Amino acid sequence: MTIPADQAPVAALLRRLAGADPVETHISAVFVGPDTVWKLKKAVRLGFLDFSALADRERFARRELALNQPHAPGLYRDVVPVTHAADGSLSLDGEGEVVDWVLRMAPVPPGDFLDNVARRGGLTPALLDETADAVFALHQAAVPAPPGFDAPAAVGRVLAGNIRDCNATGLPPAEVAALGAAMQARLDSLAPHLAGRAAEGRVRRCHGDLHLGNLCLWEGRPTPFDALEFDEALATTDIGYDIAFLLMDLCQFGQRAAATRVMNRYLARGGDFGLLPALGFWMALRAMVRAHVEARRGGDGHRYLRAASDFLRPVPPRLVAIGGLQGTGKTWLARALAPELGAAPGALHLRTDETRKRRAGVAPEARLPEQAYAEAESQAVHAEIMAAARLALAAGQSVVLDAVFLDPALRQAAEAAAAPHPFTGIWLAAPLDLLRARVAARSAEGRDASDATVAVLERAARADPGAIGWAVLDAAAPLPAARGMLALGPGDRA
Structure with a gap:
């Protein structure tokens, strides 16, 4: 991954401030210093977002701050401009022309991200209960979708996008087609139920990307962060689909008992048993997301395709x-x-x-x-x-x-x-x-x-x-x- 050439001077400034190279994704570069983190949105235009304009990078940086700060106070600090002075130097929040925007955050030790906690076997029962409580609190505070929201159509667009992205990343076409057809059939059968949940207020402006890597220990408590800021339509979804990402991720980490505990604690808090009919479908859809993301990174996306098929497969209940x-x-x-x-x-x-x-x-x-x-x-x-x-x-x-x-x-x-x-x-x-x-x-x-x-x-x-x-x-x-x-x-x- 690379930072666009026009942002190279800004990246050089942030690299000096942090004293280290950035952690990169395809849409951002995160510079982690001893007491401050600077997050730079890359000036890129992709199929699902457009950060190419300076005004949009500012808007999305501020949106990210607004979405995450209430749930992670102190972790998210502020948004500041990178300015270009008359002498040609760059600085943060200085005099001169604004050439970019960065989000300032507090650093989190790498071992405090919950994916790393899971890898070292640190997901204790108490921590899992607290994680479920944090997700429940996030969903309770989330803004419901407007009346008349067409939940089945919204999920259909997500499914179609994931089928397209799985094909674009070179995953086996026959498997993608078979999975896509099975997912569409399940969606068709679930459509009335999903519409009913939307009418009940279960569709809300959610986190949107709630996997283990987007939860961390902050001030000793599990805390969701890095909520999806660039696509309101994608983040406006059923709360069951939101938590399904976490449950799927735990299962794929070999932590099915942890996933069971989180699911049951979450349901014990809110009693939303109506999410169960769609839970396997939602977990499969989240596995499809991870399949093409991993394939794009050069990882094993195929195992997530297999997991999606497994989540769809009915198991006689007892x-x-x-x-x-x-x-x-x-x-x-x-x-x-x-x-x-x-x-x-x-x-x-x-x-x-x-x-x-x-x-x-x-x-x-x-x-x-x-x-x-x-x-x-x-x-x-x-x-x-x-x-x-x-x-x-x-x-x-x-x-x-x-x-x-x-x-x-x-x-x-x-x-x-x-x-x-x-x-x-x-x-x-x-x-x-x-x-x-x-x-x-x-x-x-x-x-x-x-x-x-x-x-x-x-x-x-x-x-x-x-x-x-x-x-x-x-x-x-x-x-x-x-x-x-x-x-x-x-x-x-x-």
């Missing part, structure tokens, strides 16, 4: 319900099984504790008062997770239900929700002394969605659950037995 007293490890087992079940990125994990918090309008770890556990509210919580399970199964996504399930009627409701798909019920059991210790420790930590105390456990232990028709597993080591029941091994993920 429902697994996990019950037992507080402290038996229902959530731990659900999270272990969910990545191994069904279509990518894994099973929908529906937890009553998280559903109750969402209904109350608070974060999963917030504490709720006793009245939030009144019988009427508990019935509403269970009705909601059953409805979400049915929706997910109809969309082709497997489900793991995670609840105490003391009431036999609730266990029957779980089995009924699965029909006509396969159902497996698991009941976890452990000595009461062990459960007391676990619940007491969890309550002391205060970092879990469960509000259960030892007193709550004691009351539940005195209740009669009736005959348990589900498989009863030792809560001390349930995973191997559960995998055996589901005919799953560590490598059996679909």
Whole structure:
């Protein structure tokens, strides 16, 4: 990659200021200094953008600042002119004619970009939850598309562009054609659903390029940055398509369990289960984007074409319900099984504790008062997770239900929700002394969605659950037995 000749003097100035050569893409050059980063937009005209005019480079630099600064305060600083003085010298924000514009940012250590965090195995559960929360907050703040927005047509244009770009970068024409036809058929079937989501306000001015490399640790928190600034139409999309890039990227990094966790945390925060019918399609479309981008870079774009086909391929869904007293490890087992079940990125994990918090309008770890556990509210919580399970199964996504399930009627409701798909019920059991210790420790930590105390456990232990028709597993080591029941091994993920 090269910087246009007319911008060579500006690049030389920025190289001196940074003390290093730039990191280049086909549209920008980023000069990273010890305490400042300067981003120069290349004066190029490509099929999808035009930075050739000075006024446009200023406009897009300011747009990039406006889009990203609210979510990354301090990371994005300002936009300054490069000026040409009468003596022929160039300077930043000096006297004389403006010859270019640069965006000033703070430097981020290379190891703090989430793609590098993933490479070193640093995507902890807490970091994944915080990442999902950051994306959820970004989408909550995003401006909805105007009324009448034609979502199916917009997605159709994106698909057509990706087919064209895959062909232009030399990817196998027959595979591109077959994938394109399959994608178009899926889009045709999804069109009414996508239009309905637009009418609900699910289409918004999103980030637009939300892969792992465009998330970093800033002031200790995962932070989205580098939102797509040069194409409002491309960035105005369904929030499900926006997060699908992150989920696809995690899967391609070999981090399917991380993708499952991010998906489930995101859905636990907002309850947007309506994104599930299109999720495989959206992940496939994001894989097509990455296929031609990688091919243009000289990388292995073909593997992303294969991934796109895999994301489209239906996998028969199933429902697994996990019950037992507080402290038996229902959530731990659900999270272990969910990545191994069904279509990518894994099973929908529906937890009553998280559903109750969402209904109350608070974060999963917030504490709720006793009245939030009144019988009427508990019935509403269970009705909601059953409805979400049915929706997910109809969309082709497997489900793991995670609840105490003391009431036999609730266990029957779980089995009924699965029909006509396969159902497996698991009941976890452990000595009461062990459960007391676990619940007491969890309550002391205060970092879990469960509000259960030892007193709550004691009351539940005195209740009669009736005959348990589900498989009863030792809560001390349930995973191997559960995998055996589901005919799953560590490598059996679909």
